[in-house]
Amino acid sequence: MLSTHRFVFVAACLLVEHAVAKDQWEQKVDDEGRNVQSLQIQAPSMTEEDQYGYTMPDQYRCDACKVVAHHLGEALKQRQPKNRRLKEWEYTEIFDETCKSGLTGYGVALVDGQNVLSGPALKREDVAPGMGAIQMGGETWEKRLGEICRKFVYEKIGEEELYEHFRAKGEVSRDLCFQETRDCQLGPKAPQKKEKAKKETDAKKQKKQKQEKAADIDLSTFVDKLAKKHGIAKSEYTRKRSFSEWEQLFQQAAQRISGGGEVVGV
Numbered sequence: 001m002l003s004t005h006r007f008v009f010v011a012a013c014l015l016v017e018h019a020v021a022k023d024q025w026e027q028k029v030d031d032e033g034r035n036v037q038s039l040q041i042q043a044p045s046m047t048e049e050d051q052y053g054y055t056m057p058d059q060y061r062c063d064a065c066k067v068v069a070h071h072l073g074e075a076l077k078q079r080q081p082k083n084r085r086l087k088e089w090e091y092t093e094i095f096d097e098t099c100k101s102g103l104t105g106y107g108v109a110l111v112d113g114q115n116v117l118s119g120p121a122l123k124r125e126d127v128a129p130g131m132g133a134i135q136m137g138g139e140t141w142e143k144r145l146g147e148i149c150r151k152f153v154y155e156k157i158g159e160e161e162l163y164e165h166f167r168a169k170g171e172v173s174r175d176l177c178f179q180e181t182r183d184c185q186l187g188p189k190a191p192q193k194k195e196k197a198k199k200e201t202d203a204k205k206q207k208k209q210k211q212e213k214a215a216d217i218d219l220s221t222f223v224d225k226l227a228k229k230h231g232i233a234k235s236e237y238t239r240k241r242s243f244s245e246w247e248q249l250f251q252q253a254a255q256r257i258s259g260g261g262e263v264v265g266v
Contacts, residue, residue, distance in 0.1 A: 043134040044110040050136075056144040060108075062184035063117040065177035068149045070121040071102050072162070073172030080166075091163045099149035106145060107137020117141075156181040230256060 044050075049057050056064050075098045080086060086094075106119030116122075118135045153159055157180055166172055177184040217225070227234040241249065 044108045044115045044136055046108065046115075046136060050108055050115070051140075054144075056148055059115070060117040061148070062177060063122055064145055064148045065152065065181055065183035066174045067103065067106065067117070067119065067121045067145060068099075068152050069172045069174050069176055072098050072149070072153070073166065075102060076163070076166050076172065085167070086163065088160070092159050095149075095153045095159055095162070099146050099153065103145040103149060104142050105137070106141045107135045108141075109135045152176075152181060226253070226257075 047057075072095065075094050076086075076091065079090070079094055106117060106122075108115050109118035110116075111118075119137070153162055157165070157176060162172065165176070223237045224234050227237050237249070237253075
């Protein structure tokens with residue numbers, strides 16, 4: 001069993017190799033005018049949940065389900081005889097073995113500024129040119145995937161239903177993660193950057209609204225806003241009246257403000 005540090009080093013090398021094969025090294029010129037090759041390596045920032053939680057964090061559940069489906073399908077393909085069905089105890093044994101020890105090599109990598117689940121069954125095509133990614137992994141991720149696997153087989157799908165699905169499709173399809181387990185969302189997911197920009201815009205609007213509510217205003221401004229709120233001209237609140245008429249107006253306006261009715265005869 002590889003130690004955590006050894007596993008991280010090996011995973012980093014594999015991911016860097018993938019990035020180099022796809023995008024090649026980035027060509028740059030140093031301060032002395034010499035041509036050099038550069039490759040940036042990104043390391044994920046691990047949260048406490050990433051490091052110490054017993055269950056798979058929600059943000060990785062979709063990819064975790066895809067990983068489980070892939071490895072269950074591969075295990076069945078290797079053990080499926082050509083001339084007969086597997087018996088129940090045989091495919092149950094395959095499921096148990098896969099969930100227990102067939103989900104190694106996974107961890108978290110930083111891709112496009114976001115932590116993502118990474119490993120053998122997850123091809124990352126979104127590594128930017130001239131950049132690699134360090135994968136932080138270990139036994140914790142293997143155990144989390146094992147728990148996802150057991151729930152996938154025995155709680156969400158069912159061992160018999162899963163084997164029948166495999167027999168019909170020739171694989172364990174990742175579609176199950178969308179249609180059956182619901183670990184993945186149906187339909188396109190909004191890009192993270194757009195979601196972040198929307199949240200920032202909404203926060204600015206809320207802040208502005210709070211500032212407007214908290215700002216001090218004079219009587220003239222208050223009357224102007226009140227008239228607009230009630231859908232009448234400002235002059236209806238500001239024209240000359242007798243003392244008793246002003247009293248009646250204020251009573252009606254107060255009733256309107258408190259939601260008790262409309263201002264009439266202003």
